[in-house]
Amino acid sequence: MKISYIITTIRPPEMAIKTIASIKNQGVHEHEILIISPIIQFKNTFQSIDNVFFIEDKENNGSVSANNLGCKLSNGDWLSFLPDDFFLKNIDINEFKNFLSGSEMNKKTFKMFSYHTYSAHKITGAYKTPIEEPYQIMHFPCVARETIDSKLSGVIFNHRFQHHFCDHWLGFYASLHEQYEPYNYSKFKQPSSPEFINLHSNQQFTNSNFTNSDLQILIKLYLKFKENPEISYNY
Numbered sequence: 001m002k003i004s005y006i007i008t009t010i011r012p013p014e015m016a017i018k019t020i021a022s023i024k025n026q027g028v029h030e031h032e033i034l035i036i037s038p039i040i041q042f043k044n045t046f047q048s049i050d051n052v053f054f055i056e057d058k059e060n061n062g063s064v065s066a067n068n069l070g071c072k073l074s075n076g077d078w079l080s081f082l083p084d085d086f087f088l089k090n091i092d093i094n095e096f097k098n099f100l101s102g103s104e105m106n107k108k109t110f111k112m113f114s115y116h117t118y119s120a121h122k123i124t125g126a127y128k129t130p131i132e133e134p135y136q137i138m139h140f141p142c143v144a145r146e147t148i149d150s151k152l153s154g155v156i157f158n159h160r161f162q163h164h165f166c167d168h169w170l171g172f173y174a175s176l177h178e179q180y181e182p183y184n185y186s187k188f189k190q191p192s193s194p195e196f197i198n199l200h201s202n203q204q205f206t207n208s209n210f211t212n213s214d215l216q217i218l219i220k221l222y223l224k225f226k227e228n229p230e231i232s233y234n235y
Contacts (some may be wrong), residue, residue, distance in 0.1 A: 004076030009084035039232040062162035110174040111144035135175035153234035
C-alpha cells in the first residue's frame with residue numbers, strides 16, 4: 001500500500017518541513033510527499049528530501065484547486081491531505097495501514113478517514129452552516145484512490161470552493177450516501193490525537209481568510225442536493 005501525502009503551503013518552508021518530518025517519523029512505509037505551492041523558490045529546499053516532490057501551483061487560486069492538483073498528480077493507493085501546520089503524532093504506521101485495508105473500512109461506500117473529528121452540529125460562529133442533516137466534517141481527509149475516482153468525480157474537493165467549507169461538502173455528501181455507519185469516518189484508535197501546531201499566527205502567513213463566497217457556494221450546493229440527491233459530487 002502506497003500513501004500519497006499532499007501538503008499545500010504558501011508559508012515559509014520550515015513549517016512544511018516539520019510536517020514532513022512527522023510523516024517520516026511514523027516509520028518506514030511506501031509513500032510520496034507532494035508539496036503544492038505557488039512559490040517556486042521553495043522547490044530546491046523540498047526536493048532535497050527523499051520522496052518529496054515539489055509541484056508549482058501556477059494558478060494560485062486557493063487551497064482547493066491546489067489540493068485537487070495534488071490529487072491528480074499523485075499515484076498512491078491512499079491520499080492524505082494535510083496542511084503545513086499539522087503534525088502526525090503517535091500513529092503506528094502498520095496499525096494504520098491495517099485499519100485502511102481492514103474489514104470495517106471495506107464495508108464503507110466511501111472509503112475515507114478524517115484525522116480530526118468535527119461534528120457539524122457543534123460548530124458555531126462564522127463556520128456554522130445551514131445544513132440540517134447530521135454529517136461529519138472531513139477535516140484533513142485520508143481517502144482511498146478508488147473512492148476519489150468512483151465516488152468523488154476524480155477530485156478531493158468540489159472545484160467551486162476556494163478555501164473553506166469544502167470539507168463540509170465532502171462530509172455531508174458522503175454521509176448522505178453512505179450505506180454503512182453514516183456520519184462516521186474517524187474510527188481509527190490511536191494513543192493520542194494528531195497534534196495541531198500553528199507556529200506562525202501572523203496573518204501574512206495564513207493560507208486564507210474567511211470568505212463568505214465559499215459559504216454561499218455550500219448553501220447553493222446543499223439546496224441543489226435537496227432538489228436532486230443524485231447530483232455529482234463535483235457538480
